Amino acid sequence: MEKLQLDNLVAWFDRYVEPFLATDEEGVKNIQLKIGHTRRVCEAMAQLSAGEGLSENESRIAFATALLHDVGRFPQYRRWRTFRDSDSDNHARLAIDVIRDENVLGDIGPAEQLLIEEAVRFHNMLEPPAKIQSPTRLYIDLIRDADKIDIWRVFVELLALPPEERPSAATLGxxxxxxxxxxxxxxxxxxxxxxxxxxxxxxxxxxxxxxxxxxxxxxxxxxxxxxxxxxxxxxxxxxxxxxxxxxxxxxxxxxxxx
Ligand SMILES: [Fe+2]
Structure with a gap:
């Protein structure tokens, strides 16, 4: 994956999320929470990639999974007004729909496309299937760790707010x-x-x-x-x-x- 391809993905993400902010005040808070979360997961991923000694190419693929892992959250919230998958739909599956409908990975080689899609697909499973082999496994494990690192940040910050100021969907009701x-x-x-x-x-x-x-x-x-x-x-x-x-x-x- 080239640097330009990753830059294009980042630009796509910014364009994609923009219209979801055209909603009421409560909706804006919830959407902004997920935009901020995505950016911080990307930062955590960069930290993990450096710490674990990933190559430049591996780091870019990992960054792309971080950027895309929660894109399903935006249509999920717009349709159901919740981030609770059990009351709506699996947000990882929704993310794959977005990636394909928008042809987000269209100019990326098929092998790398598959790595990114698989990592997104399995990022939220309680336990990812044991039979998945490297290198897919690497990206699944990375996104699961990076995601958790930032969910902890979100939740700690949220607990510091008075309950009425918290983004409503963040605490799953x-x-x-x-x-x-x-x-x-x-x-x-x-x-x-x-x-x-x-x-x-x-x-x-x-x-x-x-x-x-x-x-x-x-x-x-x-x-x-x-x-x-x-x-x-x-x-x-x-x-x-x-x-x-x-x-x-x-x-x-x-x-x-x-
Ligand atoms: Fe996430």
């Missing part, structure tokens, strides 16, 4: 319920597993789910970036006191230094 945490979520985190979205009943549970993502990072650079950015500590600081939480969080933090 979950209730605040101060002081409430589900024992099941604490137990799942404490077992070193990823907390299931089905177990999540309120915002505090969702924080535990996000902390549990430390167990799903693929690269040492991702763990380093996460340690430096301090998102896990920031999330943990907003949780209520409850038996078992402290230990579960300490375990998660320790896994980042392992």
């Amino acid at each position: 979950l209730e605040e319920l101060p002081g409430t945490v589900s024992d099941l979520c604490i137990a799942e985190l404490n077992s070193g597993a990823i907390v299931h979205l089905d177990s999540v009943k309120c915002i505090n549970d969702f924080k535990l789910l996000q902390i549990s993502w430390v167990y799903d990072l693929s690269f040492a650079t991702s763990r380093k970036v996460l340690r430096e950015r301090g998102y896990i500590m920031a999330l943990a600081a907003t949780l209520p006191e409850r038996a078992g939480i402290h230990e579960a969080v300490a375990k998660a933090l320790a896994s980042l230094s392992a």
Whole structure:
């Protein structure tokens, strides 16, 4: 992939998202959240690419997956006014539709096109299919880590805002319920597993789910970036006191230094 091809993709993205901002105030907040998220995932991806010693070409392909991974969010929000896939449609599948309908990768070689599409397609799966081989696997793992690194940023920033100022779709319609945490979520985190979205009943549970993502990072650079950015500590600081939480969080933090 040439630098010019990547520059063209970036320009396409800017043109593509522009019309989605022509909506009401709540809609603008939600769309801007995803535009900002995409830009920051691209930055995180550049950091990962450098840290993991990717070649220039590999770094460009990785950057392209970061740029395109969430383009399905824009039509998803316009049609359903939600970012919750279970109430609308799988946003990774929607992204593939956008990429194809708009012929976004038209001037990129078929092998590289496939790498980008596969990474976008699998970026949000709980567990990507085990049989996927390199080099596809590399880009899937990279986008999954870069995406998480920025979702942590989004959520930490959002928690610092008063609830009425938060982009409504970002918290998936979950209730605040101060002081409430589900024992099941604490137990799942404490077992070193990823907390299931089905177990999540309120915002505090969702924080535990996000902390549990430390167990799903693929690269040492991702763990380093996460340690430096301090998102896990920031999330943990907003949780209520409850038996078992402290230990579960300490375990998660320790896994980042392992
Ligand atoms: Fe994302």
